Amino acid sequence: MNGLTEVARPPAPSAISNALVFGWRAVLKFKHVPEQLFDLVMTPIMFTLLFTFVFGGALAGSPGNYLQVFLPGILVQTVCFNAAYSGMGLSTDLGKGLFDRFRSLPIWSLSPFAGLVVGDVLRHLIAGGIILVIGLMLGYRPEAGILGVLGAFAMLLTIGFGVGWIFIVLGLLIRTPMTVMTIGFTFMFPLIFASNIMVDPKTMPGWLRAFVEVNPVSLMTTALRGCMNGTITWEQVGVALIAPTVLTLLLAPLTVWLYRRQ
């Protein structure tokens, strides 16, 4: 059979099937661009080693004690920064005209975004998994056991999903992937560093402490620590999920609007 003879359209696939195909694309990207794993985990690994061994003793008495507090925080930081990748990928695809092809296909118009979500989930699981393993090797012990860790990862995925919208909106607006990352990080940096991830806020000046205590990143970190240590309360979970929920409710419709408007 020749490739040019008339081929009729098979029965239209469902929206879910379209979405899964885009998810498959995200998986293939991992296969073909394994370097991206390096980008995903190098910074967090360096942070973990630096803070644990250089600052850990001074900050918490011993590197071991510090790691116990720091590891859940570095997981939150990693997910927040790695959320940039889908927005950057989107910007690349839009710049290259790949989306013109997707948009001229008779498919569920939002299915490409499902691929972004799949890519994000994979990235967060892989990066989070690697960092957790390194943490365990260095002596980190999650008091709440397997269930606590699973709960923490579920929360991480939720956080990543919420933060991802920031970069997706930027990716729709900006045609240079590097600029997407730079602008996104400019916004993320103060939130990450002026939080309780690295240092206990009680030594900070009052005005800064006031900010750190309501910073969504701190709330997420507190919840994640609680989850892995087995001290979590429902209230902590609730306040930690406010930011991802608000981001999703605001930015997901904005994403759809921006995408359809183009």
Added chain:
Amino acid sequence: MNSVPSAVHARGLVKKFGDLRAVDGIDLDVPRGMIFAILGPNGAGKPTLMRMLATLLHADAGTATVMGHDLAGAPDQVRASIAMTGQFASLDEDLTGRENLVLLSRLWGFRGRAARERADQLLATFDLADAATKQVKDYSGGMRRRLDIAASLIVTPGVLFLDEPTTGLDPVARKSVWGMIRQLAGSGVTILLTTQYMDEADQLAARIAVIDHGKKIAEGSPRELKVATGSGVLHVAVAEPARLDEAARLLETHLGGSVQRSPEGATLAIVAKTPHDANAALGALIDAGIELADFSMGSPSLEEVFFALTGKAKP
């Protein structure tokens, strides 16, 4: 309305970008099963027009149907009956050629093995079977363009839009893409292509619409366009470059209209209504003592047609 609707039927399409009217009231009728070329210089509005017909841009005014489906009212049906190959290869560079085609086959609804078989058929047809498992970023320009067109043919489209299919290709790759386009048209696909190359339109298209500044300035078969601008063109090469201006003035006086100079400046071309007029003009040059290196009378090329229509040199 019991006749088969044309492949593309557009009336008064307008697209504005701020103050710029990129497409300014274009009517288009593309019959089925034909290669139709939209010819114009850079910035004439070709991609904008094509993107509107492919449902990628909303028209600010005007209406259009594609394979009988209304652009505004039934965009999904339009999308189901077209395929579009943009000016820049719309492929995923990180994936292999085969994965790109399998991905698109699945999006069209081929499942599992059927998707892989369709991908392999297209790879074989487009002479890409050897490169099937290479990442697209390692493809040459010609291979990329072939894969891009293959990606538009997963399901045989009613209309295939090709935006500048050979821009940036070397002559060999260009010829092979031309061959493919002809083969496709032979299999019954309607092809609407844009080009800024006169010879491409002349070689491929049964009908040509010439557009400039968002407006259609002429339409017809290549032959009709040539005839519309005069029965023939007189080409004159002057032996002494210093007397070129004088020769141009003499030709314009005898034949009317204006002389077009070749890019290198050595030859002059001007429309001559009859061979008799051309003969008289040549006589005047010789009487004035201007020595001719060469002269010929021929059908105008599309470059000359474009010049006659727009009063501008070739884009």
